[in-house]
Amino acid sequence: MKGIIFFDRDWVLNKKAAEHQYISKIDDFAWNKWAKELIKYSSDLWFTVLIITNQQWIGKGLFTIKDVEIIHNKINSDITDFWGKVSWFYICPHLASINCNCRKPKSWMLEQACNDYNFFDKTKMFLIGDSKSDIEAANNYWISSYKIEPDNIIEHIDNIKLLISKI
Numbered sequence: 076m077k078g079i080i081f082f083d084r085d086w087v088l089n090k091k092a093a094e095h096q097y098i099s100k101i102d103d104f105a106w107n108k109w110a111k112e113l114i115k116y117s118s119d120l121w122f123t124v125l126i127i128t129n130q131q132w133i134g135k136g137l138f139t140i141k142d143v144e145i146i147h148n149k150i151n152s153d154i155t156d157f158w159g160k161v162s163w164f165y166i167c168p169h170l171a172s173i174n175c176n177c178r179k180p181k182s183w184m185l186e187q188a189c190n191d192y193n194f195f196d197k198t199k200m201f202l203i204g205d206s207k208s209d210i211e212a213a214n215n216y217w218i219s220s221y222k223i224e225p226d227n228i229i230e231h232i233d234n235i236k237l238l239i240s241k242i
């Protein structure tokens with residue numbers, strides 16, 4: 076493996092839902108086509124692709140970890156059909172209000188991933204996210220990141236590919 080590319084999930088892999096909406100079932104999940112391309116691009120360059128996602132709706136009881144796993148199985152099979160690979164999903168299921176150790180902007184999920192993959196070269200890691208907490212998590216772990224805007228992400232793809240290619 077050459078390094079690790081971390082992706083946030085919601086509004087990065089999938090299209091932005093309406094305000095205060097969440098993704099609780101497969102039908103809610105609509106791919107951003109460019110995200111599939113970026114995952115494949117990363118996989119082709121021998122990066123390990125990991126998804127790092129806050130899902131506090133689980134903590135609110137709106138859906139379960141099992142529901143999330145069903146969605147993640149679909150992501151996996153779609154991306155495999157596209158000749159890319161997502162190696163693992165890291166999920167914080169906790170409410171923001173309980174101040175857990177794993178929820179972004181804390182970097183715990185990133186640290187955990189690096190321990191799991193026994194890979195610690197931070198110059199060979201990169202995170203793509205859409206929210207401030209994604210970028211702060213990357214900053215807290217001292218790795219590079221890129222903040223996309225969900226509404227005009229297509230403009231970012233060449234920039235991101237260039238940055239990944241230079242890692």
Ligand SMILES: [Mg+2]
Pocket residue numbers: 083084085086087204205206
């Ligand atoms: Mg997001």
Ligand SMILES: [Zn+2]
Pocket residue numbers: 167168169175176177178
């Ligand atoms: Zn948590």
